[in-house]
Amino acid sequence: xxxxxxxxxxxxxxxxxxxxxxxxxxxxxxxxxxxxxxxxxxxxxxxxxxxxxxxxxxxxxxxxxxxxxxxxxxxxxxxxxxxxxxxxxxxxxxxxxxxxxxxxxxxxxxxxxxxxxxxxxxxxxxxxxxxxxxxxxxxxxxxxxxxxxxxxxxxxxxxxxxxxxxxxxxxxxxxxxxxxxxxxxxx
Amino acid sequence: xxxxxxxxxxxxxxxxxxxxxxxxxxxxxxxxxxxxxxxxxxxxxxxxxxxxxxxxxxxxxxxxxxxxxxxxxxxxxxxxxxxxxxxxxxxxxxxxxxxxxxxxxxxxxxxxxxxxxxxxxxxxxxxxxxxxxxxxxxxxxxxxxxxxxxxxxxxxxxxxxxxxxxxxxxxxxxxx
Numbered sequence: 001x002x003x004x005x006x007x008x009x010x011x012x013x014x015x016x017x018x019x020x021x022x023x024x025x026x027x028x029x030x031x032x033x034x035x036x037x038x039x040x041x042x043x044x045x046x047x048x049x050x051x052x053x054x055x056x057x058x059x060x061x062x063x064x065x066x067x068x069x070x071x072x073x074x075x076x077x078x079x080x081x082x083x084x085x086x087x088x089x090x091x092x093x094x095x096x097x098x099x100x101x102x103x104x105x106x107x108x109x110x111x112x113x114x115x116x117x118x119x120x121x122x123x124x125x126x127x128x129x130x131x132x133x134x135x136x137x138x139x140x141x142x143x144x145x146x147x148x149x150x151x152x153x154x155x156x157x158x159x160x161x162x163x164x165x166x167x168x169x170x171x172x173x174x175x176x177x178x179x180x181x182x183x184x185x186x187x
Numbered sequence: 188x189x190x191x192x193x194x195x196x197x198x199x200x201x202x203x204x205x206x207x208x209x210x211x212x213x214x215x216x217x218x219x220x221x222x223x224x225x226x227x228x229x230x231x232x233x234x235x236x237x238x239x240x241x242x243x244x245x246x247x248x249x250x251x252x253x254x255x256x257x258x259x260x261x262x263x264x265x266x267x268x269x270x271x272x273x274x275x276x277x278x279x280x281x282x283x284x285x286x287x288x289x290x291x292x293x294x295x296x297x298x299x300x301x302x303x304x305x306x307x308x309x310x311x312x313x314x315x316x317x318x319x320x321x322x323x324x325x326x327x328x329x330x331x332x333x334x335x336x337x338x339x340x341x342x343x344x345x346x347x348x349x350x351x352x353x354x355x356x357x358x359x360x361x362x363x
Binding site: 032112 | 199200202203206207209210214215217218221222224225226229230233234237239279284285286287288289300301302303305306318321322325326328329332335336339340343
């Protein structure tokens with residue numbers, strides 16, 4: 001079972017590229033990290049859709065917000081991680097930080113440096129700082145842009161543009177959705 | 188007693204030493220450490236002090252406590268499982284069941300990646316040994332990622348059970 005894997009052209013080309021190209025090695029780790037997040041968000045989406053405690057008519061929106069957050073996080077992480085893994089930026093930072101430092105295996109250290117920086121940029125700064133900061137105003141913006149106001153309901157909104165909408169009027173939907181959106185971002 | 192002249196180790200040399208030690212862990216473990224550190228230290232602060240949320244303070248505290256609890260459980264499960272997996276892969280390699288085509292070709296006189304040749308000081312025998320080790324490490328990382336993904340479901344289930352108890356204890360929330 002293992003032999004076809006270890007002899008496969010895809011795996012061996014991948015190994016060769018990871019060994020020879022530090023930027024590719026760092027990008028691969030970033031993609032692996034993003035894959036984990038995508039999986040986690042997918043699990044969250046699935047559990048939300050199956051969560052009987054959330055009323056059926058509200059479930060798709062809450063789940064869609066999970067999915068949207070996951071997509072935004074993944075795209076942002078890849079963009080930042082790939083930019084940091086850029087060899088020009090890596091070389092400039094390396095020369096600035098380790099000008100006179102001595103290494104036993106400089107090649108391995110350079111590869112790890114690129115990987116660590118790309119992961120800190122994508123997995124810590126982007127995922128933990130930028131996305132949470134942007135998520136709340138972004139959610140408010142999406143809510144304003146895609147959901148029409150119902151003049152008959154003062155404190156709540158009618159979500160006629162919402163693609164999952166199956167009912168014409170949800171009197172408490174806005175309050176529920178916004179509080180849930182906030183809670184989802186907090187988690 | 189005469190104190191010998193010791194040149195202080197410069198900051199960048201200390202960082203270089205740490206980097207080399209850290210790099211021995213392998214990419215998958217490094218990724219998991221960084222993710223856990225971010226979740227443990229930064230995520231709670233972002234939840235507590237995000238200026239754009241108007242959530243009640245108690246709710247924020249609860250959500251903030253979830254992060255370090257989940258980080259600790261996740262990293263513990265990941266490192267334990269990865270260590271077991273890596274040991275298993277090493278055993279397979281010792282038995283000669285993991286022969287990468289790249290290494291086989293190198294043994295037959297084929298090309299050895301430049302980075303490996305340079306790291307081995309031009310010694311071909313040493314380079315082949317290093318190539319086998321490097322290929323094995325990369326293989327471990329990729330299989331490790333699959334394992335880490337598979338672990339998410341039980342880990343999230345465990346942390347979802349544990350964190351409310353810890354959050355309740357720390358916030359002394361008597362709301363429900």
